[in-house]
Amino acid sequence: MENRRRLSVRCLTALGFLLSFAAFLSLTADRWREPRLNFANVEPATSQDIFEAPKDNIWADLRPEEADEVYQFLAKEWADLNVTRTPRHALDNFIYTLETLQPNKSDALPWAKAVLSQGLDGRSHYSYHAVGPLPVSPETRVVPLAFPFTSGRNYVSKDMPDMVSTMEFALSLAENVADITTELLGAKVDRDDPNGPDSLLAFPRTTLNDAGHLFGWVQFFRPGYNSGALSILPQGIYARINAVDGGSGGEDADSDWKVGEWFYNGVMYDSLGEFRAAVFEPGFLKTPPNVDGSWTDTEDFDAHPDGRELPTPISIQPLGPRYKLDRKERYVSWFGFEFYFTSTQATGISIYDVRFKGQRVMYELSLQEAMAHYAGDDPMASGQEFLDSFFGMGTNAFELVPGYDCPGYADYLESSLHRLGKTERLPNNICLFEFTSDHLLSRHTTATSVTASRNTFLALRSVSTVGNYDYTIDYLFYLDGAIEVKVRASGYIFGAFYARNAHKNEDEYGHRIHDALSSSLHDHVISFKADLDIAGTANDMVRLAVEPVTQTYPWDQPHFKQRNTMHLREYPVERETGLDWPKNAGEFYLVYSSDQKNAWGERRGYRIVSGTGIGSTPHLTVLNSTILEDAARWAEKDLWVVRRKDTEPRGADPFNYIDPANPLVDFTRIADGEDLLHGHHEERDGDRDAKEASGGEEDYDGDLVVYFNVGSHHIPHSGDIPNTLMHTSASSVMFVPHNFADRDPSRESVQGVRLQLKHKRESGGFPGQPGGGGGGGGDEEANQEELRLRGREGEKGGHHKLQTGANYFGAPYREGINLPLKALEPDLEKDYRSGSHRVSDLSINGSAAGMWFKGP
Structure with missing residues (x-):
């Protein structure tokens, strides 16, 4: 493999927001409902015909049955590797992810992209492979996927695959200084109640330097038991850790780690003994602990300023969408x-x-x-x-909150993930909706008219929580x-x-x-x-x-x-x-x-x-x-x-x-x-020779x-x-x-109004000038003549005759509409489906090697 190993293992770790990839959601079938909120009492002005994309979505992800076929194919192709669909250890061989290989612009053949996590020589290696063409057939093959990478190779490797062992080492390190953390912070690591108000967590961040020496720092945090506010609850104690042999990453990875210097309040201590002696020395300068409390809460249920007793203004769509959506092919048409x-x-x-x-x-x-x-x-x-x-x-990208992340009337769509031999469905994590901005697209005022064009736009939205x-x-x-x-x-x-x-x-x-x-x-x-x-x-x-x-x-x-x-x-x-x-x-x-x-x-x-x-x-x-x-x-x-x-x-x-x-x-x-x-373009002098020399x-x-x-x-x-x-x-x-x-x-599609005011003279100039609009009232016959001229009946595209008052382009609301409460405030007790989210929790660290996580 590569000799150049200056990789930064940096902890992809704790502070690296490492994902816990095996703690997958177990979503039950009875929680799957039609993704779109149904306003049963609202009848759209016109019913949409069935809308279909003009061609298949060649960029779409693999369907579950397609992914399963590829998994079975790879299990046979890689039988000599003993590939497992459910890894038990970081050094197991398993298929980490599987998804569509996005086709090149010049070639739309359907292929899949698989990432293989393979344990070799105490390290995890991750390699990209292309599987295709699909569907699986006698012509299907698996080949190293290298062409998209400027490096010319299809793999990377990690010197420290098992972050769980490293986290265990950090925890033991913290337990060993419980007297110090209690003295300085009023808290200590508690395995029985790790997220308690007086508990501490310890996280490492590691780096491999140019000389191949693996080192890092462990920092203490409070767990953020109120609102998960760990990232704003750092404590000011740091310990350097060093890998004796560069980090073998095997079963006993933590045995390779040794504790070095300690850092506190701007002072570096050469050893734990020196740090402990200083802490308990009379007159030692302490810093106040960073303690959790109501200040980290993201909401306040108790405040009652004027106006909070009333709901906020919201956007509604009472007559149905104006865009067209083929949900199966993920294809959209709009103006x-x-x-x-x-x-x-x-x-x-x-x-x-x-x-x-x-x-x-x-x-x-x-x-x-x-x-x-x-x-x-x-x-x-x-x-x-x-x-x-x-x-x-x-x-x-987790489930969106209807009525908040996106309007309640939006179309909500799900995503699927193929990982570790399974398909995970993320409900309602994409939304599509049309919205009217708080400002106009255009407007203009003359002496005798006002034109206002609404600014509507289409939004495709997701939220990624990292x-x-x-x-x-x-x-x-x-x-x-x-x-x-x-x-x-x-x-x-x-x-x-x-x-x-x-x-x-x-x-x-x-x-x-x-x-x-x-x-x-x-x-x-x-x-x-x-x-x-x-x-x-x-x-x-x-x-x-x-x-x-x-x-x-x-x-x-x-x-x-x-x-x-x-x-x-x-x-x-x-x-x-x-x-x-x-x-x-x-x-x-x-x-x-x-x-x-x-x-x-x-x-x-x-x-x-x-x-x-x-x-x-x-x-x-x-x-x-x-x-x-x-x-x-x-x-x-x-x-x-x-x-x-x-x-x-x-x-x-x-x-x-x-x-x-x-x-x-x-x-x-x-x-x-x-x-x-x-x-x-005419080619510059020397360009052709330069290209040929460089292989361009x-x-x-x-x-x-x-x-x-x-x-x-x-x-x-x-x-x-x-x-x-x-x-x-x-x-x-x-x-x-x-x-x-x-x-x-936009003139062809925009919605708006022209208010034609009553006046005596034809518009076109400024008030007070000959031919300029002078203001209201009076000569109705002259006014109607002006309107006929403004209508430009004989001109192509000028079929509309302006009238005094409101002239709408596009369809305004002309009748009252009865809306159910759900159209104004979706029922989140029923319409939000996720039982929990597998958010990158700073207190749970995968191995960053094949993203393996040690299960219970």
Whole structure:
């Protein structure tokens, strides 16, 4: 296997929000109901015909029966490996995950992707394999899946597969210092009541350095018995642990660990004896314990401010949906938009074959990775980082709360996970709904009329709970053809212990936010992929700059010799590169069709903009992260443009978290500066020779991909206690039509009203001017003549005759509607099905090796 073993085992551990992958939900059949809430007393205006997708969803996950066939096939193919469907130990050989292998754009054959966890030489190895074609037949075969990985290999390995043994070692370590923790914290580890109010938990974070030495730190936490607030209840005691031989990871992995230095209140102690002696020395400087209490509660049932006795305003949909949904194929049609969607275990929802007005604008829109990178002045906070696809953005997308996460009228859909030989169903964890914004799409007031257009959009939503954070992920579609990707975060921050000592530099890494709690500065950078096909696959990207300029115009002479003004200047993006959002928003990033133009001779395109949210979307502040190394180079710029290749389907891989020094997918080998010129462009001198010398592709056809980031520089403050709020953590990127159509496409679909006011003169100017609207009343005959002229009866498309008063475009509500209570407030006692959630609990750690967890 690999000689280069600088992998960071980093604990994928405790503080790594490790998943407990064997504690699966046992969902009983009687809890499965029709996912959509049924408002029995509401009759839609028209009944929808049966809606079917034009073709099968080739991106859909495996059906349970398909997955079972593949499991049986692999059991025979790998009989010599003694593969088990239900592992009993971390070093067993078993199929960790099984799902659809997403087809390449150029080849849609159905294959499955299997991850094999194999124990070799005391270590767990995880390897990707392709199984197909499907369904299983004599032609089906299993082959190593290596082509999607820039490393050229299909496997990673972990030096410390059995985290359970390591956790046991940390627990024993904590028991050995019960006298110290009782003295300093008033609490100690209690195996009989581990989550009690006076209990402690101990978690390790481990790292393998360049020399191959495995070491780490153990930190103490209170369990968060009130609201599961463990991540904001760190205690300020840290112990260094060292692996004697680098960590064999076998049955007796804990025997390899030795305790080294101790750290408390800014002071490093060389040994436990030295630390114990200091603690019980008279005058020893103690820090206050970080104690749980009502301050960590996420809700207050007792407060009664004015207005809380009344329910909040809500959105309703009394006459049924206006979109069409094929639930089986996961296909959607809505006012010109059409697309397929699916869900994967690592990254959650992905969208494919996005078309607007019958033309494809994107082949794929999907999450790639979600990173959090911390900084701090203690052994834990200073080295914390997470790559959440490892824990599973789809695996941890749990059931949505109807009426809260999504409107009660939304369509709710489930997901299935094939892991450890079983199929796990996650009910109602995806929702689809149309919503009317709190602001208009457009409006205009003249002297004699007011026009208001409602801003309705379509949302496809899921929520991924990875440890302490809940990420709400939206794919939004607007009537003008715009597409937005938006992420909001909530949940508990990961705090740091607030120490009081002369070494502490106040506010260097965060703020004091409770008695013994400090916030931890961190960056959230979340990567998405957009495979754009703007009016075809041949596209170009340009930077359209708004620049100051000094110009001379003949009409200014002789009064101005020069005029200081501004103009547009276009800079083609000729090579794969990373870009940052420009200063003063002074550049437009545009993806144009290489050869298609609109009616006015302008290239058809889409603009990429930092969307609605708090500030511009960020990239990673840390330069050359010593922890992430090469695992997330995509985070170093705001967006990237690269060639689309079958061999580069993803910008990251979940197992990058295990071996960041030598990741399966190194993004720098995707965005490696290849030429983006093609077709109608003249090739630059030397380009052809350079390509041939480097083995580059000669047939690039202009099919490009944009990787873009959303997220935030999160500096938690007192308002993040107990939970971060979504409206202050939102971030998005929008793709906006730019000369894509001949006029605004939303005019055909938007709902609204034109209020035509009574007046004496024809409108068109300003009040007080000849021909301008002058206000109300009077000459009815002149008024009707003006309305006939405004109706433009003889003009194509001008069939509507305006009348004085309200002129609706689209259908308004004209009759009263009786709604059942369920339409306003879903019955969560009946409509929420999950018995419990298998959330990444910081007190339960899988092995991070095949994600095995030691059962009872």
